[in-house]
Amino acid sequence: MTPSDIRLHNTLSRSKEPLPTGPDGTVRMYVCGPTVYGPIHVGNARPFVLFSLLKRFLQHSGYRVVLASNLTDVNDKIYAAAAREGVPSAELAERYGREYVADTDRLGLGRPDVEPRVTDAIPEIVDMIARLVDRGLAYAAGGDVYFRVREFPGYGALSGRRLEEMLDTDPGPAKEHHLDFALWKGRKDGEDTFWDSPWGPGRPGWHIECSAMAHAALGTDFEIHGGGIDLVFPHHENEIAQSEGADGCRMAKLWVHNEMLELGGKMSKSDGNIVLLRDALAEWPAEVLVMFFLRSHYRSKLPYGHDALAESARAAERIRNTVRGLDRALAAPGDQLRPALARSVAEARAKFAEALADDFNTPGALAALFEAVAAVNAAVDGADRPSEGQLQSVRTELATMLDLLGLGALAAPPGDDVPADVAALVEARAAARAARDFAESDRLRDAIRDLGYEVRDTPDGQQVGPR
Ligand SMILES: [Zn+2]
Incomplete structure (x- = not known):
């Protein structure tokens, strides 16, 4: 630029x-x-x-x-x-x-x-x-x-x-x-x-x-x-x-x-x-709140409410699922470069940059990002998967766009090697949430943070990763 x-x-x-x-x-x-x-x-x-x-x-x-x-x-x-x-x-x-x-x-x-x-x-x-x-x-x-x-x-x-x-x-x-x-x-x-x-x-x-x-x-x-x-x-x-x-x-x-x-x-x-x-962040992960802000242009009035936040959480989850799909595809890649995927991602990347350059139009940038997401989903769902090199480069493109929007957490690898003390707190937090003790759940979230980990609430339950 x-x-x-x-x-x-x-x-x-x-x-x-x-x-x-x-x-x-x-x-x-x-x-x-x-x-x-x-x-x-x-x-x-x-x-x-x-x-x-x-x-x-x-x-x-x-x-x-x-x-x-x-x-x-x-x-x-x-x-x-x-x-x-x-x-x-x-x-x-x-x-x-x-x-x-x-x-x-x-x-x-x-x-x-x-x-x-x-x-x-x-x-x-x-x-x-x-x-x-x-x-x-x-x-x-x-x-x-x-x-x-x-x-x-x-x-x-x-x-x-x-x-x-x-x-x-x-x-x-x-x-x-x-x-x-x-x-x-x-x-x-x-x-x-x-x-x-x-x-x-x-x-x-x-x-x-x-x-x-x-x-x-x-x-x-x-x-x-x-x-x-x-x-x-x-x-x-x-x-x-x-x-x-x-x-x-x-x-x-x-x-x-x-x-x-x-x-x-x-x-x-x-x-x-x-x-x-802090109450909003106790209820929603940071990336959902950031997504909520990005979905409206900064010069538009923005109504705050549960429905808008829930919609933002679904948008974040769609992106996270696509990144997971890419990672699964990387475990068993094909051997062909897929020109249609390369073209779609390049076009989305260009629209993304144009939108941000035009008075920091973040809804436009998100729309472009979701075009890339749709193209990736179509490519990795098929039997004829892209090559490892192409999958890697597409993953990097997505991660770069997400990072620019403060949504880098959505491209982070899932945390499966969490230390035992963190895992114990996560388990206690699941029990607190099941008992609808949200004060205790928030306290445990902070304690997990103090150990350097972030816990997210998703439809599949809690997910934990490094901060
Ligand atoms: Zn001032």
């Missing part, structure tokens, strides 16, 4: 554009991560999956990629949650930060290259606010510092809003104008995490945190800024105003936003309308 082949939808231009690259050909991506004030919900996994796999695809296409995704560990919601749980806010954020990493690790997609935290970026944040004050774009008022929205001419370009239509997103009694938003918030009673600053003790506002962390991790004019579509206004609008106001140049070349996951309405913690990622 060359840069002009890969296109992505840019929220700012509202059109598909060629993949931008940095001066040295690198693609730098910054993706807004979660505020760590509780266990993350399955909706938070959508951007994690999207950008992890986009990075994988770009790397496979020959690019050097740097993916930075932050943890917001200083925020109003964290103070509130800490007060409810009766623990220091730093301790609460540290705990849920660790849990976020553990939960997303279970998706098996690796980690971003850089995962900055606000608490490590306070000097950069204070420095950026000071530059905005120097440039007349920000002002101190009553212990807070605010951004002067009317002084930034491009404000509203990303979200397509006009100033007169906007509402006050950040109330404060000392503001010059109702649209101005906080960069620094003076310390309030009960806020136990705070820092000194030229404007008095306090802590940063949410938006400036991302501007400063993105700048520290990737510099200016980086290639892609991403996140959920709910962040376009005010968060990303404000990030642009701050970063471009402070640096005098573009923040990011292209803005990629994923649509929301829905559970009979938008999934959000404040509405109490959530499924936790």
Whole structure:
């Protein structure tokens, strides 16, 4: 893939554009991560999956990629949650930060290259606010510092809003104008995490945190800024105003936003309308959850529910069965090259790459993958089997496509040489499931994981393999 082949939808231009690259050909991506004030919900996994796999695809296409995704560990919601749980806010954020990493690790997609935290970026944040004050774009008022929205001419370009239509997103009694938003918030009673600053003790506002962390991790004019579509206004609008106001140049070349996951309405913690990622992963294997995300385009709303997950599980199982069929055929191969199979797989591979290059169209890529699956099934089911060399090369093609989609587990050999301690836990888990003791079943799944193995629930019972 060359840069002009890969296109992505840019929220700012509202059109598909060629993949931008940095001066040295690198693609730098910054993706807004979660505020760590509780266990993350399955909706938070959508951007994690999207950008992890986009990075994988770009790397496979020959690019050097740097993916930075932050943890917001200083925020109003964290103070509130800490007060409810009766623990220091730093301790609460540290705990849920660790849990976020553990939960997303279970998706098996690796980690971003850089995962900055606000608490490590306070000097950069204070420095950026000071530059905005120097440039007349920000002002101190009553212990807070605010951004002067009317002084930034491009404000509203990303979200397509006009100033007169906007509402006050950040109330404060000392503001010059109702649209101005906080960069620094003076310390309030009960806020136990705070820092000194030229404007008095306090802590940063949410938006400036991302501007400063993105700048520290990737510099200016980086290639892609991403996140959920709910962040376009005010968060990303404000990030642009701050970063471009402070640096005098573009923040990011292209803005990629994923649509929301829905559970009979938008999934959000404040509405109490959530499924936790860890609960989803207790019910479904990671590859089924990844398959569920891939079956919809990232810019489509995605309803979360049992039927859609069960359908994804069946799709995963169809692929796994095909790989098993290939492995059985490899045990007794034919001696002929089958040109029709070679042609079908090559065509599917080309369609697969084209789909991903076209605004990361994962449903299109899956459709192409299933064309290859159908061709393989037809070839290995017949009496006249393909040669060993052809079977091997087809298996490699399938494994490569699956790995690009984060579904490599579907091509893994079945685990028949599991150590005795793992086997004992698997047996205990079968008993727990038969007794419908799902808490115990989940505990045993984690214990099996701790020993380096993954257990999957399939229609044929539990299957175990190395993690
Ligand atoms: Zn952000």
